[in-house]
Amino acid sequence: MTPDQLLTRPETTLPTLRSAVTGLPSYVPGRRSAGMDIAALASNESHYEPLPAAISAVAEAAGRMNRYPDMAAVELRERLALHLGVTAGEIAVGPGSVGVLQQIITGLCDAGDEVIFAWRSFEAYPILVELAGARPVRIPLDHLEGHDLDAMAAAVTERTKVILLCTPNNPTGVPISHERIESFLRAVRSDILVVIDEAYVEYAEAGSGPNSMALYRDYPNVCILRTFSKAYGLAGLRVGYAVAAPVIAEGLRRTALPFAVSAVAQKAAIASLDAGEEMEARVAVVKQERARMSRELAARGWKLQPSQGNFLWIRADDDLLPRLVDAFDRAGIMVRAYQGDGVRITVADAASNDRVLRLLEAHAA
Structure with a gap:
């Protein structure tokens, strides 16, 4: 019997997805470049190639990809522990920070539990919460x-059960000060992560x-979430990590998909940490370009909040947004x-940023 015949049988009942799955919004990734003259500025990737040390580490590790990776990522966790001044037992790794966040929500939330986060913020937050059967609680951003x-x-x-604080916030770029987070931590229960x-x-x-590490040392219910996808330029390898109290970190390792972080990704992350000065030099150039673009856009009448990410945010209503998007597409x-x-x-890079400036000058607010 062919698949078409099977589907047309009156008595056929197919398996059904969970309602939590069918009701999920789709995560919308940044669109990909389709040509040499396309400026791909949608995904907050590093425009630099991976650090040379990371490329060398990947080439060496590729010869052993017939073997499973170290599921516990011991070498990477020990290197991160040295980098951060904690123990390896306080670190959990996963396929990007979003993978680790899924481990966090899976590890802490039962059906009906609540996860609070700002909105708009990282688009994956509500998706991961609803997938776990928990309830997303969106709190609107303030006027800044x-x-x-x-x-x-x-x-x-x-x-x-969990509160998510994204700083600098994606997509607005606005950070949360140390003092404000510390005051917030004093105001919420210590059994909330x-x-x-x-x-x-x-x-x-x-x-x-x-100073998130200082907050973590003072408040054991703090968990720090970071990634190698952005400044370190390893978005395609998927490796991120969390720093948490040992009992929490152990739980996150238990909820991880086995072998989710490849040996290639682990070796590249270690090499990237060891090349930290080179990464910081690249970041400094991005900061300079960010400041230049912000100044020039402000001079053209655009009102932007100062961004602390590798991106700029333009607030646009339903009238302005489609006109801007159409102009960028063209x-x-x-x-x-x-x-x-x-x-x-x-x-x-400066040339791509100049293209953005020229376009926004022609569509000045």
């Missing part, structure tokens, strides 16, 4: 495009955001549009 921590604290209930998501921390100016510039909210533009 940042987290409204007072409103987030007021939203806590007896079912709250407060995740400080720092995917873009390397691009933040010193002092603009929290100019061969791929940006990330958020319906009803605005446009996020990755800061890249």
Whole structure:
């Protein structure tokens, strides 16, 4: 019997997906470049090639990819522990920070539990929460495009298990100060895991955001979430990590998909950590370009909040947004549009950034 015949049989009943799955919104990735003259500024990737040390590590590790990777990622965890001044027992790794976040929500949330986060923030937050059967609690950003921590604290209930703080916030680029997070931590129960998501921390100016490691040492319910996908340029290899109290970190390792972080990714991450000075030099150039673009756009009348990520955020209503997106598309510039909210533009090389400036000058606010 053919598949078509099977489907047309009156008595056929196919398996059904969970309602939590059928109701999920699709994660929308940044669009991919389709030509040599396309400026791919939609995904917040590093425009640099991977660090040379990482490329060498990948080439060496590729010869052993017939073997399973170290599921416990011991060498990488030990290198991260040395880098951060913690123990390997306080670190869990996963396929990007989003993979580790899925481990966090799976490990802490039962059906009906609540996860609080700002909105708009990282698009994967509500998807991962709903997939776990938990309830996403979205708290609108404040008028400065940042987290409204007072409103987030007021939203806590007896079912709250996790609170996500994205700093600098994706997609707005606004950080949360150390003092504000510390005050927030004093206001919420210690049995709630407060995740400080720092995917873009390397691009933040010193002092603009929290000293998350200091907060972690003072508040055991803090979990720090970071990635190698952005500043380290390993987006295609998928490796991220969390720093958490040993009992929490052990739970995150238990909920991880076996062998999810490849040996190639682990070796590249270690090599990238060892090439930290070279990474920082690249980040410094991105910061300079970010500042230049912000100055020039402000001079053209665009009102932007200062970004601490490797991107800029333009708030755009339903009238401006489609006109901007159409203009970017026609100019061969791929940006990330958020319906009803605005446009996020990755800061890249100077030539691509100049193309953005020329376009926005022609469409000045």
